Structure formats: C-alpha cells, structure tokens
Amino acid sequence: MMTQQEAVDLFRSDDLIGIGIAADALRRKLHPHGIVSYIIDRNINYTNFCTEYCSFCAFYRPMGHQEGYVLDHETICAKIQETVDLGGTGILMQGGLNPDLKIEWYEDLLRAIKARFPNVWLHCFSAPEITCIAEVSGLSLTATIARLRGAGLDSIPGGGAEILDDEVRQRISRLKCGTQEWIDVHLAAHRLGMRTTATMMFCCGETIEQRVNHLEVVRRIQEETGGFTAFIPWSFQRENTSLGRSVKEEATGVEYLKTLAISRLYLENIVNVQSSWVTQGLKTCQVGLRFGGNDVGSIMIEENVVSAAGAHHRASEEELRRIIRDAGFIPKQRDSLYRTFYLN
Numbered sequence: 001m002m003t004q005q006e007a008v009d010l011f012r013s014d015d016l017i018g019i020g021i022a023a024d025a026l027r028r029k030l031h032p033h034g035i036v037s038y039i040i041d042r043n044i045n046y047t048n049f050c051t052e053y054c055s056f057c058a059f060y061r062p063m064g065h066q067e068g069y070v071l072d073h074e075t076i077c078a079k080i081q082e083t084v085d086l087g088g089t090g091i092l093m094q095g096g097l098n099p100d101l102k103i104e105w106y107e108d109l110l111r112a113i114k115a116r117f118p119n120v121w122l123h124c125f126s127a128p129e130i131t132c133i134a135e136v137s138g139l140s141l142t143a144t145i146a147r148l149r150g151a152g153l154d155s156i157p158g159g160g161a162e163i164l165d166d167e168v169r170q171r172i173s174r175l176k177c178g179t180q181e182w183i184d185v186h187l188a189a190h191r192l193g194m195r196t197t198a199t200m201m202f203c204c205g206e207t208i209e210q211r212v213n214h215l216e217v218v219r220r221i222q223e224e225t226g227g228f229t230a231f232i233p234w235s236f237q238r239e240n241t242s243l244g245r246s247v248k249e250e251a252t253g254v255e256y257l258k259t260l261a262i263s264r265l266y267l268e269n270i271v272n273v274q275s276s277w278v279t280q281g282l283k284t285c286q287v288g289l290r291f292g293g294n295d296v297g298s299i300m301i302e303e304n305v306v307s308a309a310g311a312h313h314r315a316s317e318e319e320l321r322r323i324i325r326d327a328g329f330i331p332k333q334r335d336s337l338y339r340t341f342y343l344n
C-alpha cells in the first residue's frame, strides 16, 4: 500500500507518464474487461437557501434572499419524469443547508417520489445536509440516516468533502461540517448497510500534504467499512466565487491527470474512480481514462452547482460513448451502484 510520503513524492515528481502507466495498470487489474461506465441521471438542487457561506460556492443564496427557492414536490417529480423518459435510472438530489427544512420535510419528499417512481434510485443529501437535518431535528446522525432510508433514500453522495483537512476547511467553509463530521456521516451510513461515494475538490489553495491527508482519510474509512462505491476527484471552479479572488489559478490538465492517477493508486481499496468531464471537459476526461479513471460519471441532464461556478461543459450520451470507444474502451451504462450487467 502506498504511504503518504510516497504519494507526496509522486505529486512532486514530473514523471506524469510513469504515474499514468502505474495507475492504468491498477485500473486494468480492477477492471480487466475494458469497460468504462456512465450513468444517466439528473441533479436536482431542491433548495439554494443556505446558511454556510462557503467561499468556493456560487450556488447558494442567504436565507430570505429574493433569488432563493425551495422546489415543491410537483416540480421535483416533473424533473424525475423527464429523467425517466430519457432512460435515466437515478436522481442525485442535493441542496443548501436550509434550517427551515426538518426531517419530516425530507421524509415526505422521499415518500412522494418513491410512490410515483419506485424504481428510481435516490442518491441524495451530502454529509453537511445530513448533519444539518440531524441538528435542526434534534436527532442523532444514525437516527437521521435510518429515517431517511426508511422513507426511500438509497445512498448518500460524497459532496461536502472538499479537502478533508480542518485547516483548509476553516479557510474555505468555516461554518460547514468539519472533517470528523463528514467521516461520522459516512461511517454511520456504512454501518447501516448503506453505500456512499467519496469526493475531493482540490486546487482550492491546499498543500500537497493536505491533499494526501484527504486521500488517507478516505482510505481509512474504506478499510474499516468497505462502504464507498467510488472516488470522484474534481478541481475547484473559481468563476463567480469569493475564493476565486484569492485562488487565482485553476488546476491545469497535468495537475488534474496527476491527481486522478495518484488517487487511483492510493485508493487501491476503492473499485471505481471517476474521470470528470463536467469540470475538466470531454478531452481531458477522455485522457483520464488512461490515468486510472474507469467511469465518466453522469450524462447530467441538469446541474446548477458547478455550472454556477463556471463549468459549462455539455455532453450527450452518444458523445460520451464515442470518447470512451475512441480511448479503447467499451462504454456501458451503469446504475447508481456502478453495476453494468443489467443495462444495455
């Protein structure tokens, strides 16, 4: 297993191709059939009201702001119907931390969705949202997750991780959940038998050591529970954000590919690593498939959060299949648990 010092040394090395070859070899060992997967799903951002003021976020509106919203059931269900009509299998629903919404609001919403769409997978509510729901409802994390699951929640996305190092979090998301709270939500979910994903938003002013600390936190949780289905690294998008005024440079293609490959190598115990086209563009995403990525994420029918911060890439299913094929892989649609066997 790679040590933290070895990972730091790789980040400092300029042997991009050597690092890529090693990551590609591990990808091939974990995915010997040359399949690269993607999902058809939709992001639904149910509210943009938020109390946390993260400096990298261009999506939120303060409580009471005239541009703030909370979507009603009908609007959310109409978006899900469109997704199903386009061959979608799941919904990724996330929002701001809105203290007006207690657990009953979430339970009602999940039940309403499952009543109409029993087969749609609900991958919803990142760790900061779960922490907020628990706090405003006076519940423990475990009780909160268990009640949400009882109402229809299927799995939890890894959002809100940014960099799992409290020095960084103090600087960019001072009010949002700390490293330990993010860990506690994922551990609690895994112990209830629920799967989650892990993410990393890098190039937000962190040191290489802090980036490696993040990988170490994720690897340790996985060693303990095995509950992560995938790791999704993506780089900070600075447009329209206050952090973008101090972090003036976004990750280059080389930095993205190196981080992707080192993530693949460090997180040997996580089967799937995603190469992101939404933040990096189709061409870099395609090259990422030779730097450890085995999944290209979602044909996103709607995405408001990273597009608010300047990522405006678009792709159709056929375009994604073409870039996968052209990189020498077999494209396969997957579900939210990364299973490709029963779809196409």
Ligand code: SF4
Binding pocket: 050, 051, 052, 053, 054, 057, 058, 059, 060, 095, 096, 097, 128, 173, 176
């Ligand atoms: S990143 Fe999430 S928690 Fe932070 S301000 Fe934006 S919506 Fe709120």
